[in-house]
Amino acid sequence: MDLGSFLQYLISGLTIGSTYGLTALGFTIIFNATRVINFAQGEFVMMGGMLSVFFLSAMGAGLFPAIVLAVTCTTLAGVVMERLVIRPVQGANVINIILITIGVSIFIRGLVMLFLGKDTFALPPFMGTESLNFFGATIIPQSLWILTITMFVLVGLRIFFNKTIFGKAMLACSFEQKAAHLVGISVDRMVMLSFAISALVGSIGGVILAPITMTSYDVGILLGLKGFAACILGGLGNPFGAAAGGLIIGVLEALGAGYISSAFKDAFAFIILLAILFVKPSGIFGKAEIERV
């Protein structure tokens, strides 16, 4: 096999995988705070892209202000969601909360479809469309943006969780809510913060991906699915495992399409995922078994 093709598969896998990873990060942050999988996570990603397009075209804002507005709105949507439908049912059966999040995702999708339309939209790339040569493979500037911003988000989160008081408090909540409460941490506020951060991270993913893959009201479903797979693969509860899981799935798909069969590439990725789960149920980077629900 030639190096150029291999690198090409790798680049496209890492690019797409980054957004799976960012989606997976969102899942993990909310899971750690609430023990719930938020099925509306994919919709945060969708909102990031769709709202950017909306602010850019309909409101005539510049690209950068449009993106900031979109990310802010999505983050607020995350907070509103927590306040309106998650906090009132605290302590409910996990499957019920999961269904509520499914309801929220359907609701958001319906709203976006109604107000922003059913079409697919493209967001202009942040900088240039001319692709660069890289050892026989080509890479577009937006791919570099995606990889760089993903790295920044990861580093930022790491600093947040390890160095800031809020981050430490959130970590404490994820280990033991009662104890966290006893030492004076407001669990409610931390849960809300987790929704805000998840929505923020998800919408950033949506924004950076939209110039490459385009966006429409229903892109959240597939991204949510892949993101969920990524965070289970990486070991549920481990944010960096989740990001790595996303990259692995992205690369597996690209290599599958390149070397095996483009028709069965998704099946290929999922078969490997199942095999890993059966051998190591806690995921690649998972430590202890997660045994709630």
Next chain:
Amino acid sequence: MKKILMSLLAMFVVFTAGNVYAGDSIKIGVVASVTGPASFLGEPERNTLVMLEDQINASGGIMGKKLEIIIYDDETEVNKAVLAADRLIRRDRVQAGIGGTTSGNTLAIMSNFTRAQIPLVSMAAAERIVNPVNPWIFKTPQSDRHAVTRILKHAKAQGYQNVAILTVSDGFGQAGREVLRELVPEMGFNLVADEIFGPRDTDMTSQLTRIRNQSPDAIICWGTNPGPAVIARNRQQLRLDIPLYMSHGVASRRFIELAGSAAEGLLLPLGRLAVAEQIPDDHPQKGLLLDYISQYEERFNAPVSSFGGYAWDALMLIKEAIEKGESAEPKSIRDNLEKIQGFVGTGGIFNLSPEDHNGLDESSFVMAVIEDQDWKIVSE
């Protein structure tokens, strides 16, 4: 225990209430994918039908009877299409049907109409809908065979030898792929690569890299938005200069918007609706197309697409058949649809017969190239 009683009772009340009686109007039922993945097709179709219903009724209806069009949205879901068809036939008792929007949904509802002996005019492309001929089923869009033939004739004229195909894994792509795999060798080309992409896939560089390694003279891509736009962009990213043919599935402005500069130089077969301004003034379709475009754009304040034209043709063919047979009985509509000759529609000039329930041929397409973000007819 009471809970079951109460809930079933509630259902009972709702289900037995309300019954629809046929009035003194002509009822035509429509199953269209107004929402869901195929909404880019279904929405202009619905709009066109709503517009025509008003126009026809404003000018006295069909044979003095009021035209009533009942439209159900199947949300691009097969199950809902079948339920909607059932509802049109049994509850609304329509005299003729139009739909579905997609090939899959049409294939799913065909048996309902055949069983009920009501004619159905589909707005979907797949050849399987009318081949083999089902006495009750018709369709208005050109078949994939016509589009493929048009593309391959163009490729032949350029002297291309080796062809790669890249098709989407849904009903549209599958139908195209079947015809491509048949006609590419038949017309003397070598099929050097046969790649697939998913309808919601967001990166096709892997498939294009594989194709590049086979160094074909041309690539033919069969899909509907957004996949082909991604492919056009990926082709630009990979700096592939192999000519890329698209299908008529992306004959909308939206595709050019999505693909941006990557759309430049792409070739595709188009119905004349998309390039109405450019066709010669003496072409029989010209006046009709320009009227339809201005009426549609005025009413809906949105650019027209070829897809709305499929609905225009379906309804006007049924109207023609009713007037021809002077009867709105389903059987008479069916019989007279088969007799329509030389009917000028948006998609082409229809010549229907008991053996041909589509009535178009490849001359209903022109080849176009995308230049300066617009289509240009290429002379052959």
Next chain:
Amino acid sequence: MEGKKGIFSFLIFVVITFGFPWMLTNDYYLSILILSGITAIGVVGLNLLLGYAGQISIGHAAFFGISAYTSAILTTNYGLSVGTGIFSGIALSSVVAVIIGIPALKLKALSLAMATLGFGLIVYIFLNETITLTGGPSGFVGIPRFNILGYDFYSDLAYYYLVAIILTFVIIISLNIINSRAGRALKAIHSSENAAMVMGINVARFKLFVFVLSAVFAATAGGLYAHYLSFVAPSSFDFHFSIKLIVMAVLGGMSSVWGGVIGALFLTSMPEFLRIYEELETILYGLILILCMMFMPQGIVGGIGKLSGFVMGMFSRGGGRNE
């Protein structure tokens, strides 16, 4: 108490199910009831798995699909009888359920959800891409209508009764399991697997038993579906359908066999009522789901139970009792 009440509920179900359809003023509603009934057969099985054994599966659409396609292919391409086709479909689904169930059921909660989800996606891709066998994305046409011993269920009323009878059987089987030793074992597994294991319950075997049983029910429904619509397409058995099955089970009421029936009926017929709101339909659907789960955590069955308890309480002091 449970027995008496159960028998009473069951009698009401039988009377309404079998006495009700010929009163319908329009046979369009019959087709909705048939589809609801077919789906209910699958949801009752999923309910056993989810509500009683506490195991989640986001891949149950696959069992519908495997069986529907097996039967469709055998009857249409190989001319086998519909009975044989459906039976083979069920058999193949249960074999697949055993193969996937043994490793998957060792997984906990969300990992299990992921494994079943992945399984469902793989089956979906397989149905989509093996075009020569399944007809691919545009579907498989020309499947014969259900017939047995020379009687074909061409009329919808006949098909309705067929589905109703099978649903009744499925309910009887489920009620019996719940009230048996196996049912108590399941409840024990649901509350604590470790405790159940200590008590000498073969947890793995019971979990697998319910998983396969729910797959058998789903496969039965898949066969009935294929031979009712005469058409199947992979998109009918995708990830969304698996999610919808779970929503039906939980929305109806997880800890009740009747919950599965009510959930399937409610969610299959609801879009018909929401249709008049057109563009708002999706939003309303999401909203209803959110509100139901927030204010009726026990599902519709639980909610109605509460409501009827409340109404009873108004009339007779202390008479209302919640479940």
